[in-house]
Amino acid sequence: xxxxxxxxxxxxxxxxxxxxxxxxxxxxxxxxxxxxxxxxxxxxxxxxxxxxxxxxxxxxxxxxxxxxxxxxxxxxxxxxxxxxxxxxxxxxxxxxxxxxxxxxxxxxxxxxxxxxxxxxxxxxxxxxxxxxxxxxxxxxxxxxxxxxxxxxxxxxxxxxxxxxxxxxxxxxxxxxxxxxxxxxxxxxxxxxxxxxxxxxxxxxxxxxxxxxxxxxxxxxxxxxxxxxxxxxxxxxxxxxxxxxxxxxxxxxxxxxxxxxxxxxxxxxxxxxxxxxxxxxxxxxxxxxxxxxxxxxxxxxx
Amino acid sequence: xxxxxxxxxxxxxxxxxxxxxxxxxxxxxxxxxxxxxxxxxxxxxxxxxxxxxxxxxxxxxxxxxxxxxxxxxxxxxxxxxxxxxxxxxxxxxxxxxxxxxxxxxxxxxxxxxxxxxxxxxxxxxxxxxxxxxxxxxxxxxxxxxxxxxxxxxxxxxxxxxxxxxxxxxxxxxxxxxxxxxxxxxxxxxxxxxxxxxxxxxxxxxxxxxxxxxxxxxxxxxxxxxxxxxxxxxxxxxxxxxxxxxxxxxxxxxxxxxxxxxxxxxxxxxxxxxxxxxxxxxxxxxxxxxxxxxxxxxxxxx
Numbered sequence: 001x002x003x004x005x006x007x008x009x010x011x012x013x014x015x016x017x018x019x020x021x022x023x024x025x026x027x028x029x030x031x032x033x034x035x036x037x038x039x040x041x042x043x044x045x046x047x048x049x050x051x052x053x054x055x056x057x058x059x060x061x062x063x064x065x066x067x068x069x070x071x072x073x074x075x076x077x078x079x080x081x082x083x084x085x086x087x088x089x090x091x092x093x094x095x096x097x098x099x100x101x102x103x104x105x106x107x108x109x110x111x112x113x114x115x116x117x118x119x120x121x122x123x124x125x126x127x128x129x130x131x132x133x134x135x136x137x138x139x140x141x142x143x144x145x146x147x148x149x150x151x152x153x154x155x156x157x158x159x160x161x162x163x164x165x166x167x168x169x170x171x172x173x174x175x176x177x178x179x180x181x182x183x184x185x186x187x188x189x190x191x192x193x194x195x196x197x198x199x200x201x202x203x204x205x206x207x208x209x210x211x212x213x214x215x216x217x218x219x220x221x222x223x224x225x226x227x228x229x230x231x232x233x234x235x236x237x238x239x240x241x242x243x244x245x246x247x248x249x250x251x252x253x254x255x256x257x258x259x260x261x262x263x264x265x266x267x268x269x270x271x272x273x274x275x276x277x278x279x280x281x282x283x284x285x286x287x288x289x290x291x292x293x294x295x296x297x298x299x300x301x
Numbered sequence: 302x303x304x305x306x307x308x309x310x311x312x313x314x315x316x317x318x319x320x321x322x323x324x325x326x327x328x329x330x331x332x333x334x335x336x337x338x339x340x341x342x343x344x345x346x347x348x349x350x351x352x353x354x355x356x357x358x359x360x361x362x363x364x365x366x367x368x369x370x371x372x373x374x375x376x377x378x379x380x381x382x383x384x385x386x387x388x389x390x391x392x393x394x395x396x397x398x399x400x401x402x403x404x405x406x407x408x409x410x411x412x413x414x415x416x417x418x419x420x421x422x423x424x425x426x427x428x429x430x431x432x433x434x435x436x437x438x439x440x441x442x443x444x445x446x447x448x449x450x451x452x453x454x455x456x457x458x459x460x461x462x463x464x465x466x467x468x469x470x471x472x473x474x475x476x477x478x479x480x481x482x483x484x485x486x487x488x489x490x491x492x493x494x495x496x497x498x499x500x501x502x503x504x505x506x507x508x509x510x511x512x513x514x515x516x517x518x519x520x521x522x523x524x525x526x527x528x529x530x531x532x533x534x535x536x537x538x539x540x541x542x543x544x545x546x547x548x549x550x551x552x553x554x555x556x557x558x559x560x561x562x563x564x565x566x567x568x569x570x571x572x573x574x575x576x577x578x579x580x581x582x583x584x585x586x587x588x589x590x591x592x593x594x595x596x597x598x599x600x601x602x
Contacts (some may be wrong), residue, residue, distance in 0.1 A: 095561070116417075120388075124351060127432060129433075264398075
């Protein structure tokens with residue numbers, strides 16, 4: 001049996017009781033280790049918490065290569081595959097499950113919190129979120145901006161946009177890759193500041209006003225940990241906000257922001273009046289056209 | 302201290318280890334008991350699992366009335382407030398947190414899986430979901446349909462729509478309410494069948510083709526439990542699908558359905574060829590207009 005188990009967000013003890021039982025009865029335990037990190041735990045602490053001698057790190061090569069060894073082992077014994085957040089969160093492991101089905105490997109999913117639902121902790125209603133986007137680290141020559149249209153689509157209909165910030169774990173430099181040297185760069189985690197700078201850079205280029213420097217946002221830092229922090233402000237204000245240690249997530253507000261949501265996020269603002277004003281302006285800009293009665297032609301359709 | 306603790310979806314053991322520790326150290330334990338149910342557990346089983354003599358049921362009147370007693374108690378002792386799913390899931394308890402802040406009651410949130418992220422288990426990517434809607438039980442004289450426009454907004458930009466199905470716990474009949482009798486109706490949970498019938502009823506009235514009887518959907522039943530089941534089909538097909546015991550959720554597909562998503566949901570279809578054809582038709586209908594080069598005027602802006 002293969003157990004796919006979400007670990008939640010921060011602490012070793014964020015695993016569910018049922019998840020922990022499955023880990024403890026497993027002969028082998030793998031930890032998916034390239035799309036996120038468990039903030040408040042080292043690998044050693046996880047091993048100790050589970051009472052396991054070894055937790056095998058599954059890097060991108062292993063997971064995208066099909067996890068052959070892991071699937072093979074699951075045919076005859078209990079194996080756990082641990083995923084930070086939920087199994088179907090920011091990174092979905094449906095390909096792994098499809099492979100289990102093809103090979104007749106029994107599997108069970110044990111869910112947990114993901115940033116995609118826990119982000120509701122900032123006070124914005126999950127109901128009012130549109131599609132989620134990912135912001136990757138720009139380089140001098142590579143500034144992908146397909147997310148820009150998605151923000152525009154969300155905001156045209158008044159919805160909030162959850163922005164997941166890039167992390168780079170176990171990446172090689174171009175030079176080391178070219179020379180075939182298995183030397184990895186230190187991990188990098190995008191800050192709120194850099195995310196907002198990249199947002200402004202692309203708005204400068206595209207100029208379609210999907211958002212402006214004055215668009216209200218909420219920065220979510222270290223969600224679910226004891227150092228969790230929220231900061232509300234405009235994109236320009238957050239572009240000079242020191243968000244501290246990772247991980248971070250950003251929400252770009254949509255016009256549908258309800259007064260209850262506003263009350264909540266104003267608690268995290270440095271300048272409440274200014275933010276309220278910016279929100280009202282943004283709501284005005286994205287206000288739908290007034291209702292027009294249908295013509296006789298339309299009514300007779 | 303007030304601990305707001307998500308219980309996850311089905312089993313008593315779906316609580317996190319950290320959550321369980323907080324429950325056990327709490328003097329009083331409340332369970333929010335009107336927006337969802339823990340599928341695989343009775344109240345007695347929960348008490349036994351927690352090692353508590355009493356878990357107090359918090360009904361709508363208590364929660365919407367401000368939970369004064371609970372907040373008061375939290376000033377001097379540890380209290381747990383349990384919520385099925387996550388604390389910020391389908392029902393957000395931000396009002397309760399605002400009240401804690403006003404009263405200087407320390408609080409801590411312990412997240413868990415919510416239907417809003419665990420729905421990813423059907424194989425559709427959470428990235429591609431638009432705003433979530435709720436489908437309430439229609440009566441002869443009350444058929445609210447504001448969700449219709451939201452489905453249209455989502456589908457115009459190609460996104461999936463998560464439909465949360467109504468549940469009625471501890472509701473009074475109009476007669477009993479009028480007579481002031483505290484007699485409650487047996488709980489009711491909307492089936493996939495009824496949800497799809499109501500969808501078709503409103504499309505018949507509105508006729509704007511936000512969706513049709515042929516629009517592909519995925520029915521999610523008993524998510525996260527040992528009786529979890531998925532069924533893919535058109536709205537018309539699912540309107541005669543016996544979805545069995547509650548709880549249920551429906552996803553209406555959007556044009557952006559990726560081939561990997563399709564592969565996954567076809568596993569749950571009775572007629573794979575028909576569903577693929579209906580999906581292709583739907584994608585064609587909602588296809589964006591072809592790209593047109595900007596005019597000189599637009600470029601000189």
